[in-house]
Amino acid sequence: MKNALLRPLLEVALLLLVALGITRWLTGLFGVRVKLLRLSAGRQLRLAFWPLLALDASLSAVSAMLLNGRSAQGFEWVLAAVFFGLTLTLSLPAFVLHVRYWLLNNGTEVIFQPEANQFEIYEQGQRQFFNYRDILKVERVSCRARRTFWVNYDYLRLHLADGRILTLTSLLGDLEPLTTFLRSAPTERRAVAWCWV
Template sequence: MKLFPLVRQLLELGAVLVGALLLLRFVTGIFTRRSNAYHLTWVRQLQLLFWPLLTLAVGGPLVWAGLLAAPLSGYDILLVSLLAAVILGFAGPALVLHGQYYLRNQATSLIFEPKKNRLEVYENHLLIPFTRQQVVRVEWVECRSRRFFWSQYNYLRLHLADGHVLTLTSLLTNLRPVAEFLRNTQLEQHRRWWCLL
């Protein structure tokens, strides 16, 4: 069977890529100082998409090989369909959330310095002016479980007095410190199984 060498090659390629990315992150971390500006970066996106993409990379070829096999019996079709459903069940929701969050925050930048009491949001490089007193309420939406591939996807919605709503997603950064910074506003915490916008 040619399937097992293919899976082995994919796993070896994945291990080399992960090692190279970790080395690159280590080297760039030595020469850069910590920034208080957050925007969409490939490192953050890879961090969130690692397990869903790994699931697709390992399971996808198995499903494809099963579909390309010679005549399939009813039992084989059932097994391949079950495997495809499991793969899509694990990776699909994370990919949908990632796409939705990417479309929402691709032009958003966040500057967050809690020690200086500074929280600024930029859309298309233009500052959206507001103060903490203008924030009427904050919605902090997290996933109920910490065990799913999509559990790290969460978002904050800042409702301003002028009716404007700012949405910050976990693609920008870990939002828990921002939510804690805004805890003195009217903070509403929600837990959902799947944090669709």
């Protein structure tokens, strides 16, 4: 039963990945080299893949125990519960960060073209006006816990002269090229165990 459900899901996921790859390749061939950072399904799936996979594995173990409830021994229930608890403990921080970053950057778009010295941020369709000299500080926060599910969740904060703080998270895309582009502003790099904004 598990294979009957898992195989079609994996086939659909593979087809989606191939379609996204072909689309990205075609747009790269005919498009201008402008980076548009925004929330995309591919990026979200890439960040949440391992936590979802671990949670799915533990849920399949628990569901197998529920289906064979009468023949399962007590220690099997304990092992299934420990496995579920462990994967939930490892996955939950990544899910919490994912939801938090989605709430922060839903409707945010960044147009970034280093060759033309173009950098624009749009929030809910409204452009956030500022000049490079208005950026007082760039704060780049990354995760130092290397073997966790939330290692790829990081963020960049732009502290502006008028008091605004613009937060760009890893759900939008890779933030390292943007940090390099903004190197003229004072940059503070920090590594924390969990990148909560």
